[in-house]
Amino acid sequence: MSIILFIILLLFLIGQQVFFEVFQILCYTDFRLIRNEESEMAFDGIVVANLAYELKEKLINGRISKIAQPETDELLLTVKSASGQYRLLISADASLPLLYLTDTNKPSPMTAPNFCMLLRKHISGGRIVDIYQPGLERIIHFKIEHLDELGDLCRKELIIEIMGKHSNIIFCSEDGKIIDSIKHVSAQMSSVREVLPGRDYFVPDTMSKADPLTVSFEEFSSHLTRKPMPVSKAIYTSFTGISPVTAEEICSLAEMDSSIAAKEYSEDLLLHLYTQFSIYLSAVKEHTFTPVIYFNGSEPKEFAALPLSHFSNYMPKEFSSISQVLETYYATRNQLTRIRQKSADLRHVVQTALERNRKKYDLQLRQLKDTESRDKYKVYGELINTYGYNVAPGEKKLEALNYYTNEIVSIPLDPVRTPQENAQRYFAKYNKQKRTFEALTVLCKETAEEISYLESVQTALDIALTENDLAEIKEELTNSGYIRRRYTKKKVKIKNKPLHYISSDGFHIYVGKNNLQNDQLTFHFAVGNDWWFHAKQAPGSHVIVRTNGAELPDTTFEEAARLAAYYSSMRGSDKVEIDYVEKKQVKKPGGGKPGFVVYYTNYSMVIDSNISQIRLCAD
Template identity: 55%
Template sequence: MAFDGIVIANLAKELNHKLADGRITKIAQTESDKLLLTIKKSISSPEQKTIRTQNRLVISVNPSLPLLYLTQENQNAPLQAPTFCMVLRKHLNNCKINLIEQIGLERVLCMHLEHLNEMGDYCRKKLYIELMGKHSNIIFCDENDQIIDSIKHISALVSSVREVLPGRQYFIPNTLDKYDPLTISEDDFYAKVLSRPMPLDKAIYRTLTGFSSVMANELLYRASLSDCSNASELSDDAKKHLYRNFLEMIDQIKTGDFSPNIIYKEETPVEFASLSLTEYASSGEYTIHPYQEASRMLFDYYHTKETLGRIHQKSADLRRITHTALERSQKKYDLQLKQLNDTKKRDKYKVYGELLTTYGYELKGGEKSLTCDNYYTNEPITIPLDENKSAVENAKRYFEKYAKLKRTFEALTEQTKETKEEIDHLNSISNALDIAREEEDLAAIRKELSDTGYVRHHFQKGKQNTRKAPKSKPLHYISSDGFHMYVGKNNYQNDELTFKFATGNDWWFHAKAAAGSHVIVKTEGNELPDRTFEEAARLAAHYSKAREQEKAEIDYVQKKHIKKPNGAKPGFVVYYTNYSMTISTDITGIEEAE
């Protein structure tokens, strides 16, 4: 996890800029381990006008996800405030924030507060925010670091290292003999960090406070030492080069030269940091999204992660249903193809019957075969016979075999076509589940599965909720030339985009021979530039089952040439004239509309 001391340093700078000299006007404990502070601040502008700002500070010390960020969004709080919240309200209501400082490069922030007591005298308090995994806590102290209260009480029975109880003295526990990277000397860097018998990246983040494995690997990448597995392999020159890069990184932290960024792989965030992660910049597999503020970076990262995780969890049953149906249909299709292949010998039986009818008079009875001329090919042919039957009976037997295989062929031809359409339909649903972003998308997919018989309808007894659920909307992109491009996220949306939203001269794109989204480009009567054609094709490739490939073949045609057969499944269309291109599946650089 990259929520390390460097990100905390970035947050401290941002919080001081936005909150210092502000006043806490509202305190809410929205969860057992989560605070929401509302801070108002007045700022004088260059035009001598007073600007009033309001920010909300979210502090979560959840052991699995400790987090701190600024937001404008309010959150619901319980009607009955917990004890810790009441203590804070008693002491800190309308208090002034003097300073927010980080302790070394630890994952600990100290908020220095000033307020008036009951006698009207100024008092100073401290609010320590520890964001250290399962040891995270919010601890309220007086100016002498004596604990007044904490959101989590830690007794001696829980921890033999440090008690966190009212009346105890606050101190930061020894963090496994780690060294402060802001003050470590060059000699100590060589002796303490580069002498440990372990992989070099691990030696860095296990010896220096504030460094995560992400930043340790970034440091090694900057020093061109990513391939070095152990500190013992380093030459003296390599050690000096690593130390120089280390100093440059520390200088960025000391001067507040932060550059918050999130690393994405397709639409999925994979890492974040407050310094540039240059090791990802050289890879075409990832995209880097820069931010002005660490709070926004953290909110976007965890909100997207939470959304994707929730969507994946909620889609698990739909994925299971789709996968099971797809597996069953594929087995049925393979069996049908095998049976269909067996019917290819039907014409041979027909020829046998006709030749026996023609040449059967030559047989005297008891023969096991008949060799005669095949008047269709003008070549001799040997026909196997049942020696206990006459020529007429043998001919009848072959005609019956032919008729049976012909009926089987006709039935299987229709059945294999239906089964193939079913497989294509299920693949399109599977693709829709892959690209679903919101719960509304899953609702549309569930409805399609229900309408097509894969999921049972569920009727609720009693009064029905007449309020309609939010409707899933297609993805909306804008090409480099300013044309609007729309991507269907499920089959119903694909049909609506193609046959209700698009007009005759709009362009339609779809991955060739692969399940995928319909992509519509609105022309507004204008001719599309080549670049827009390519960007729309990239969208069609990316939002299809071919997205894992480097390139995909895309069909594109004007909407007026697209037809939907009667009774066709959702999303299924036909076209008889089209253009094609092979294009990259990477959509980096294509602007998504707000």
């Protein structure tokens, strides 16, 4: 209520037009912050150094033949150099700033935006004479030589700032004056720096960070020891271009606990840390980069320009180019994000059904608990029939010996009824609760199975990687009656395959991505001597190991169990119990839902859900 009153007061004091302008700026700033928080990864100075070196190798002396602006905050430059033609994608998007070479073209709008037209006027046909990174900042400068309207040789600078929500593409004259930028930043939006035509360009030193490439041991030690925080945080908050991941890597290489404050370490240990810090960053000075992506299964978890030894739990994949790393990483992450967005409707259907069934199950259990006293009413009826001849008319209770327990019990009576009528009343209560118990027992079992099934569909949605995966899950939900089928003239056949891995020993392992695939794998694909794996009492995938009659080594058993743990609701756990058994022991009960099986004898093992070392086949 106080916020509403504040807005009304603000509207009254400053006027409607000014209010909406201020409100728009605030919303724009907050929205950018929210979007930036959603982005897990960000360029650090080492990645930008790798990019600058790669671009310098390929684009120097190249001419800019095409300039396009496919998105509001994105440029696509085509550069022809001696080594070939390249496309350079530059994005200043607040949530996903990007800069890399790509083979992919993007359609441009019919009418080019003003910033694009300005660049075409000034640097179309211009020659790139230098590309450099100031210090280890997340900034790349392109110096471009071109002829002006009078035919005189001029130089301009295109400056790309990869700084999260502050990312921008700024076009400057040779003397450092801003000609224009893809995003205008006024004094209302930033009190630190305006990015507007006619202003001087500068990089605001808001964090007072030191240059890690030139820092001495004395400066290094002074920066770390004066900060009362973990040593890894002190590193990335003290030096330009160092990310938290890089700081953790340096501490790992030095074999030092990153959570302890630097002032707790002796000078010798700090010198050892400085030595590892310098060795690690020497690769930046020498341009010996190793672009790599670290995968957790099929999901990329991190990328880097230099190796990360403390990511040993993930599968590294090295690339020859940092541009390939960025394009692969963000394309895969975007695909996962897009699939999660497209699965929102299916998730809503499943979640709604789950909540309804869980409420129903709780109610059924409470009702079932109310029937626990049914046998008592049967005994009361029998005891009244046995001892009722002693009951005087109008009595409200009967004290009698319970010959089942040899205890005296007090049985309430209805004084207006005869003993026989009281006995019949208790027998009627018993029979009613007995019927209720029998019906509820069946209903509780059915509801529990329904909840288990819906949880398995929920897990399948978490596993889904492609639109075909979602289409198959939708078909499953339609067949189960959760989604109404829409009849069309042409039925599209869904082509989808289970995941295919190869164990360290060369055995083929298949993983179902949903319940339909689980049934297909277990009962149509696998043969009797193949091995079947599943997380114990948890929704998840069926995992089949093809034996071809051979005996499985222990390593293959463990890797198949890890896959069963990873593709289940227990993903991420260090200890997951896995049931495994020969496929011929697995049966499908009559009328069972998709993916539901029974087995009466099995082996079990407890294992982690790390599958980074298991090879995924491309088919």
